[in-house]
Amino acid sequence: MFILLTDALTCPRCGPEFGLLVLADQMEDRRVIEGTLGCANCRSAYPIHNAAADLRPAPSASTDPAGSDGSDGSGGSGASGRLRGSGASGGSGGSGGSAESTESAESAESTESTESTDLTGSTRTAASTQSTGSTGSAAPTPDVSADEDAEAPVRLAALMGLAGATGLAMLAGPGARHAAAVSALVPDLEVVAVTDRPVGAEREPGVSRVAAGAVLPVRGGALRAAALTGGAGEALLREGLRVLAPGARLVVDGADARTAERLRALGAQVLLEQEGVVVARAPGRPVELRYNAVR
Numbered sequence: 001m002f003i004l005l006t007d008a009l010t011c012p013r014c015g016p017e018f019g020l021l022v023l024a025d026q027m028e029d030r031r032v033i034e035g036t037l038g039c040a041n042c043r044s045a046y047p048i049h050n051a052a053a054d055l056r057p058a059p060s061a062s063t064d065p066a067g068s069d070g071s072d073g074s075g076g077s078g079a080s081g082r083l084r085g086s087g088a089s090g091g092s093g094g095s096g097g098s099a100e101s102t103e104s105a106e107s108a109e110s111t112e113s114t115e116s117t118d119l120t121g122s123t124r125t126a127a128s129t130q131s132t133g134s135t136g137s138a139a140p141t142p143d144v145s146a147d148e149d150a151e152a153p154v155r156l157a158a159l160m161g162l163a164g165a166t167g168l169a170m171l172a173g174p175g176a177r178h179a180a181a182v183s184a185l186v187p188d189l190e191v192v193a194v195t196d197r198p199v200g201a202e203r204e205p206g207v208s209r210v211a212a213g214a215v216l217p218v219r220g221g222a223l224r225a226a227a228l229t230g231g232a233g234e235a236l237l238r239e240g241l242r243v244l245a246p247g248a249r250l251v252v253d254g255a256d257a258r259t260a261e262r263l264r265a266l267g268a269q270v271l272l273e274q275e276g277v278v279v280a281r282a283p284g285r286p287v288e289l290r291y292n293a294v295r
Contacts (some may be wrong), residue, residue, distance in 0.1 A: 001031060001032045001048055001051055001052065001053050001208045001209070001210070002030065002031055002032075002190050002208045003022070003024070003027070003030050003031065003032055004030075004190075005168065005190065005192065005208050006020060006021075006022040006032075006037065007019070008168060008218055008219050008222040008223075009037065009053070009055065009210075009217055009218060009219075010217050010218060010219050011039035011041065011042060011044060011217070012055050012056070012057045012212065012213055012214070012215055012217045013039065013042050013044055013057045014039055014041045014042050015215075016215075016218070016219050016220055016242070018039055018040075018041045018042075019219065020037040020038060020039055020046070020217075021037070021038050021039075021040060022035060022036070022037050022038075022048075023035050023036045023037075023038065024048075028203075031051060031203070031208075032048050032051065033048075033050070033051050033203075034048060034049060034050075035047075035048040036048065037053060037055070044057070044058070049198070050203075051203045051208075051209065052198050052199065052209040052210070052211065053208075053209070053210045053211070054198050054210075054211045055210055055211060055212050055213070055217040056196075056197075056211050056212060056213040057213050057214070149177075149178075152175065152178050152181075153178045153181035153182045153184075153185060154185065156171065156175060156178060156182055156227055156251065156253070157182050157185050157186060159227070159249070159251045159253075159272070159277070159279050160225035160226075160227055160249050160251050161225060161249045162182070162185070162186045162189060162224070162225060163186075164186075164188075165186055165188070165189050165224050165225065166188040166189060166224070167189065167190070167223070167224040168189075168190050168191075168192055168222060168223050168224055169182075169186075169189055169190070169191050169192070169223060169224050169225045169226065169227075170191070170192045170193075170194055170216075170218070170223050170225075170226040170227070170243070171191060171192070171193050171194070171226075171227050171229065172194040172195075172212075172216070172226070172227065172228050172229065172240075173194075173195070173228060173229035173230035173231075173254075174229050174230045175227055175229030175230070175253060176193035176194060176195050176199070176209075176229070177193075179191040179192075179193035179204070179207045179209075180204040180206070180207050183204070183205070183206030183207050184206070187206070189206065189224070190206055190207075190208060191206060191207050191208070192208050192209075192210055192218075192223075193207055193208070193209045193210070194210050194211075194212050194216065195209070195210075195211055195212075196211065196212070196213075197211050198211045199211070215239055216239045216240070216242075216243050218243040219243070220242050220243060221243070221244065221245050221246070222243055222245070223243050223244050223245065223248060224245060224248055225244070225248050225249045225250075225251070226240050226243060226244055226248070226249075226250050226251070227250075227251040227252075227253060228240050228250070228251070228252050228253070229253040229254060230253070230254045231252070231254035231255065231256060231259075232252050232254075232255070232259065234262050234266075237250075237252070237259070237262050237263055237266060238266055240252075241263075241266055241267075241268055241280075241282050241283070244282040245282070245284075246282060246283065246284025246285055247281055247282060247284055247285055248281070248282050249271070249279060249280070249281055249282075250263070250268065250279070250280045250281075250282060251277070251278075251279050252277070252278045252279075252280075253276065253277055254276060255276055255277060255278040259278045260273045260278050260280075263278065263280045266283075267283040268280040268281060268282060268283060269281040269283075
């Protein structure tokens, strides 16, 4: 995680007004490899492991003494919950509760994936894709997805208006896998790849990986551009506009029929609306962003 990104990160429990402090245990080339992010307000701690920050808040049950024994049975416990437990790293846990949630996710209809309350929308969208691909039409699917993946970074960079950009840009959801390729296209840009869980990946120049929960843990106006991939509900659209600088672009890939209408209601200017994709400009007069970053 790029050290200067910590100036833009905020506590997911306390809100965007409360920044985080970083304690770096290991650094390489101005990037934190191992360390901790802490909030001085609520005293929550969020780990940085293998250069990725886990900013998922602990479940509310974890504040209960009975739920702070380090078990992950409540399903998907956040980073601060693990730090307060017995020290077990416990990713997805091997509990019956997680098995039940998996079964319910697999049985959900594909139409529900666009209404997911998850921040990135990647979990349900992925499950829907897998269930669709397992019905006998799996043969042509790899070729199509390979072509899309090859073109996706260029397409995303163009829609986000990143030509010659500097500063911070965000890819949230399934499209976060293209962060390294987008960063390679725009060398002076730091791409923040946001997913709903920590992603184990090789350390890539120009990419900072963050796991987030219900909100985007980024201060308002910090980003040069953002792309919400996998669809977005009204709450996430509001969050996406909040973290953008005035006049910056928000791309919604996997948009539903109401996305453009919701963005207009939030004060954004819709620049492009086509099947599955909406591009909007954040409210306010565009300003030139300067970013003092040397890799």
